[in-house]
Amino acid sequence: MADDLAAFRAETRAWLESNCPPEMRTPPRSDADVCWGGRKFQPSSPAQAEWLRAMGERGWTVPDWPAEYGGGGLTAAEAKVLREEMAALACRNPLQSFGISMLGPALLKYGTEEQKHEHLPRIARGEIRWCQGYSEPNAGSDLASLATRAEDMGDHFIVNGQKVWTSYADKADMIFCLVRTDTSSKQGGISFLLFDMEQEGVSTKPIRLISGYSPFCETFFDDVKVPKSNVVGEINKGWDVAKYLLGHEREMISGMGSRGGGASVPDTALHHLGRDEDGRLDDPVLRARIALFEVRSRAFAAMAERFIDTLKAGKAHAAQPSMMKYFGTELNKQRHELLMAAGGHDALEWDSEGSNGGAAPRAWLRTRANSIEGGTSEIQLNIIAKRILDLPGG
């Protein structure tokens, strides 16, 4: 079996070397350079489109999904080899997608065969871009009090209401959405619906954030018609699907703590501040704070690997994603605080050319939302305390 893996590793390496274009072996230059796929997808380069096509065809955008649904059908060990080889060659993630990280796992667990065959392959190939309709105004982290109604019209629902914090709703093709189908119980009367964002009655309005970016929207539903075959899981039991999916969302957001494509904190600091006579970063206290941060960052990278491994092996605690989400997002905020210090005056520029359009402060401000979106840090700590540590309720 070790031999099989070694062979798979060699093949994978060879395939990546001949199929991953050189431009796709550098980190994305900006958010706009990240591939999200979808009907409206405008590749930032021919290489980006080619890389998505090649990986999607092989199912390697979703290596451990079954092949029959467009996945790679790899074992956990093979999928890990693929990740390692992609990392070794610095290959970009070919496709960033809520379909992959959130809806897909939920469909695999709760979807009908028809739903799986309809949606999963198109997610794998990046043809449909999904968004998530959970939060509502005045609900915040308290999802159970949601008010968007879906009225039962026999073979379909009519949906009315409003969502907020819908990530990239203005760029998405379809939405997976929580709606209230029964008002008599709080969590029991919620259903999980899929529908198209291009149909009549759906409108979106981007929310401008303190970073100046608008990754989130307000999303309005005005008599939107949704066939009943688009319910995932049982009617009125959408909460189970939602909870399952939230775990996967946290998993994804927690990944933000790892460095990803961005510049390292030490490199950024060296670039702006230079070295002292001994060759050390020329700001001793900042240097020490960075050094202590790097310990935590590298330790968390080990944790992220362990988390994926235990998750794939079915050994992770069900609430472990909360731990990853909490730690990863807090770490990422610290990282950007240090990047701002490392950038000094330069990092305060908001719109200038030299600052790449204020990339540093905008990214810094953007990270402050990491510990709020997808369930606040406080919610994650509540979950850990109660579900992992078994501490009693208030």
Added chain:
Amino acid sequence: MADDLAAFRAETRAWLESNCPPEMRTPPRSDADVCWGGRKFQPSSPAQAEWLRAMGERGWTVPDWPAEYGGGGLTAAEAKVLREEMAALACRNPLQSFGISMLGPALLKYGTEEQKHEHLPRIARGEIRWCQGYSEPNAGSDLASLATRAEDMGDHFIVNGQKVWTSYADKADMIFCLVRTDTSSKQGGISFLLFDMEQEGVSTKPIRLISGYSPFCETFFDDVKVPKSNVVGEINKGWDVAKYLLGHEREMISGMGSRGGGASVPDTALHHLGRDEDGRLDDPVLRARIALFEVRSRAFAAMAERFIDTLKAGKAHAAQPSMMKYFGTELNKQRHELLMAAGGHDALEWDSEGSNGGAAPRAWLRTRANSIEGGTSEIQLNIIAKRILDLPGG
């Protein structure tokens, strides 16, 4: 008035210069070298006894108490001048005393004339050493659930019960003590009693701490007779006295955050670790942590001065001692964590001669209790949140 103060300053300086013995212008060498007074007081040197006598005679052990009760009768401004001049000459505090820091202020506010005349002058001169009987087993920070009973026998009470965490009870002459005189209400049925520790029915048992020291005792009362004239404030309203006094206790403990007589963290680190080629402390990350700590320590010294000034001027919020207690004790814990790092392997020695009997680790372990005794840090934060920040109860 500024002229008067200048004159007072000159006189004070001259008096201190001629009356403070040179040995009393160095920090205490150890806990055993601190003067607590009392019937059992054994001066560690003739100078110590002389310094206590000189200051006590002038009422300057308690500079702002009225002269008729043995105090110095100084104004707030004069008392500040005295503090400043004592600091300038590095004069030791002549008398460490719970009588001064806790009971005295409570007696000044709630005591009868007889009580004031009987107790305050003897506190000022260090003749009687007091201890405090608040905490009980299983009560912890929750004073209202206390169970020591005082039975009303007409002109006196008979006290039965047990106290714990009684600081230096084995060394004290008298105790101020909370007892239950009415079991029908929780906080309403408590009275504040004074009595002698040498009388029949009182026994103490030192508690060994993780530091190896035993500053606290368990204290047992077995049919102890206390005249009713020894109640401070009204019967069943001892809680008011206790709360008032707690504020003063916190004030005292908060002073621990300021450096007091101990070695500075940078000096300790330089002593053990030396300098690098550039003359900087030869441990760059520890050096940065110390430098950031020193900022907080110096800022807190400014806060301590401001706190005393506003308190004396009647401008401090009633819950401000909680803030001082919280910040000061947390800072002191950080200080000793850094001192342990600065001492490295040397600071791990427990009993050796070279380590002065393990002074560093014992002091470190002792500080961990600072944020527990006199109301835990958590209690202080509750008080700040509710009484200063006006946040609602759970």
Added chain:
Amino acid sequence: MPTYWNEDQQMLADSARPFLADKAPVSHLRALRDEGNADGFSRDLWREFADMGFTGLLVGEEDGGLGLGHVEAGVVLEEIGRNLSPSPFLTTSIGAVTALKSGSPAARQAWLPGIVAGETVAALALEEGARHRPHRVATKAQRSGNGFRIDGAKSFAVQAQASDLLIVSARTAGGEREADGITLFAIPRSAPGVTLQSEMLVDGGHAARVLLEGVEVDGDAVLGEVDRGSDTLGHVLSALRAGSSAELVGLAEGASGMTLSYLRTRKQFDRIIGSFQALQHRAAQLYCEIEVARAATLKAQQLLDDGSEGAHEAASVAKAMTGMASALAVQEAIQMHGGIGMTDEHDIGFFMKRQRVLAEMFGDADFHAEALARAAGY
């Protein structure tokens, strides 16, 4: 001196507070930003500062000012911080005025009346690198005629585009990293050879790169002594550090006040969120940090007003402590506000942006912790 405000200082606060809350609340900053105001502040407001006497607060009575001290300046700055009121007060009325106190009678006469009147705006051109390193000066000033010829480039000169006067540090002797050999100059913004490249900052303010190419000034432009400018610079920086500390204390209080109001009213899971103990403890910890920062700031102001030797270190302590306390204040404010705090529509984000700029200016906690460690000899 007792370490709290006296009656006069309290009265000043009682007039500054409604004035700034009324004339320049956060909505004022938002409006300037949204209209793309190139100055980043309102000249009308600056003249109203003059009417209040604020502009000349530190200016001696003999020069037409109020002759007050750094404690009083801090009273005003705290309200500026609380409201995020954009103005040239810190750079002009604290920084430039302190520098001009070491200037020739001619320089004082040339600039102080305009400052007091709210007509003149000054900017500080004291930086050259990415972080505050006031003694690293490569810009050269060479003797030329009966004056100097200045060549070099300064960075991060806040509000320079809107200014009439630049306070510039240049090297008249010594190597690039030496404290000795620096000289300070008062240079008209309009002097031939001065060109600016201005960029908007994260907080809606503006800062410029200042190019100095053969700029000729006469001897009256020197502030303090030639080659000994680091003394003057030290005073200017301590004044600015104490001043920005006061502004940060006000800012931290503004942010935490807004957050406490939110905690007292916002409900989630059917409970007022301010009743959750975890948030209560964090709010209480933040309160302590701000109080300690406030005490350190007042101490620095009082020592500056006393002319005490310890003032420079006290200003470093204050700037480092307020930098850390205010960072915590805005971080907790954003987190406790939840999603709404992340929107541009809500005011709280402006506090985070302004905090970052103020904390960086004149040295952050890293800089001052290092400076204090060196001063203490370790």
Added chain:
Amino acid sequence: MPTYWNEDQQMLADSARPFLADKAPVSHLRALRDEGNADGFSRDLWREFADMGFTGLLVGEEDGGLGLGHVEAGVVLEEIGRNLSPSPFLTTSIGAVTALKSGSPAARQAWLPGIVAGETVAALALEEGARHRPHRVATKAQRSGNGFRIDGAKSFAVQAQASDLLIVSARTAGGEREADGITLFAIPRSAPGVTLQSEMLVDGGHAARVLLEGVEVDGDAVLGEVDRGSDTLGHVLSALRAGSSAELVGLAEGASGMTLSYLRTRKQFDRIIGSFQALQHRAAQLYCEIEVARAATLKAQQLLDDGSEGAHEAASVAKAMTGMASALAVQEAIQMHGGIGMTDEHDIGFFMKRQRVLAEMFGDADFHAEALARAAGY
């Protein structure tokens, strides 16, 4: 390799856990301390370690050991940490065994059988100053006959008084702060010229100052290559850092487990204190820290077993992270236990004392953060 224990490793844990909880719980440490045991550990327990196969866990099968790796050693160390079990396992079975792997056949033959049998105890004499600085070596080893003559003084040699074998670093070339020129030696504790001064430590263990005066050893005593001892030393230290990290993970879990039990049962103000949200959040944060420290530790162990280049840095990451996480664990444990946790009668104080010693040994977070920064070139 998946980053979790395989079945064999899980089985080892299943046998190590009851063994240590049964034979050497905290009461065992307390008894040794109270009786003033001069070794600081039980020789009977050490022989039982041998019966379990633990003593020779890292020793190759050809030398009579189990030939297992650092992951397995960590499994045992985690249980040692959880129970605060005093033993020479870390110094002898991890440190000395790793060093002896670079030794001559004669040296291995001389020492390994006794270690495997639980008869021989080894101590590490690798320090000379107040903090861990393994490359600052002033102790000199000079060629003498067909061997060396060693003179100098080593500090903080844990359990040296009870040992039979000392692993000593000495300088055969180069200046005092150079990594090159160090050589490692295996020296019998009983060699003429070796004298010890042993002191009790805060955790009840003992450490000695080792004086080496004209100590003569032959060439077989050299571990690794002459002058290139820093390679061997690097392996020994990485093994010890990964090992002490595992012990700290177990210790942190032991302390936090005790604290969680207390939180679940102790009442105050008529409520279970574990229901207070502020304590819940802190307990949850601590849980996260320990989990991350555990992951970093396992990663270092796996890389060591792989013989990977990255193992040294991974061991530094693990030691720094476990040092910080375990410090938080014991601090929170004491604070949350309240007064009772401060008494010597309660076990939790032993965790704080042991943590301090382990965190300091082989470099604390400050040391390793610095080492990683230097390795990364900043």
